[in-house]
Amino acid sequence: MRRPRIPTTFCAGAALVSASILVSTCSSSKTPPAAPSGSQLWGDLKPVVSVKELMRDMLDPIADNIFDAVGAVVTKQGSTDIGPKTEEDWEKIRIGGVTMAEGAYLLKIRRPFAPPGDENNSTGPDAVELSPAQIMAKIERDPVEWNARIEALRNVGLEVLDIVKRRDANELWDASDNLDQACEACHRSYWYPGETPEYYRKLDRRLQEFLDKQPGSRGRGKPGA
Secondary structure (H helix, E strand, O other): OOOOOOOHHHHHHHHHHHHHHHHHHHHHHHOOOOOOOOOOOOOOOOOOOOHHHHHHHHHHHHHHHHHOOOEEEEEOOEEEEEOOOOHHHHHHHHHHHHHHHHHHHHHHOOOOOOOOOOOOOOOOOOOOOOOHHHHHHHHHHOHHHHHHHHHHHHHHHHHHHHHHHHOOHHHHHHHHHHHHHHHHHHHHHHOOOOOOHHHHHHHHHHHHHHHHOOOOOOOOOOOOO
C-alpha cells in the first residue's frame, strides 16, 4: 500500500517552523546577560578623609618612592649618581607607581578639601591659600580642569610602571620631573594661587626692610653699603 504523498509546500512550511523553533530555543539559551548600564563600580565609594589628608598621608609620602629613586651625591671627590640597583629598589619604585596611578583616582570622589575647622592659610590680607569652600567652588565651575590635573598625576604613575617594566633607570629622572610638575601645577591652581611673583617680591621687600632696621645694618643700595 502506498503511503499518501505529502504536499511539497507543507514539507517546506513544517521545516521552516521546526527550524524557527530550534533557532529560538538555542538563541534564548545562549543569550548573554545584558551589559550593566551606567557605573562599572561594584559598590559605593565612601571617602574617609579630606583631600588635604589624602595628599598628606598617602600620595605625598608615596611620591618619595619616585622622587628618591634617582639622585646625586656631591662630595669633595666628585659627584656620584644614585639609582636602583637591586630588585628591592625596583619593587619600591613599582609600589610608588601603582599607588600613584590608582590613588590619584581617589581624588575623583567628592570629599571635603580639609578637615573640619581647617580653613588653610586663607585669612588675612596676605593669605596665599584658598579656603576649602573656595577650592570646591572653583572645581564646580570647571570640573574639566580638576579631572585633567588628576589624569596628569595618574599618567606619571603609569609612566613609572612602564619604566620599571623596562628597567630603564635613566628615564626615572624625567618621571621625577614630570611628577614634580604635575603636583605643582595642581597646587598653584587650587591650593596657593596667591603665591605669585609679586607675592615673593613683596616678601623680599619686607625682609629687606626688616634687615635695614637691625643694629649695625647699613641697608641695601645705600652709598658705602
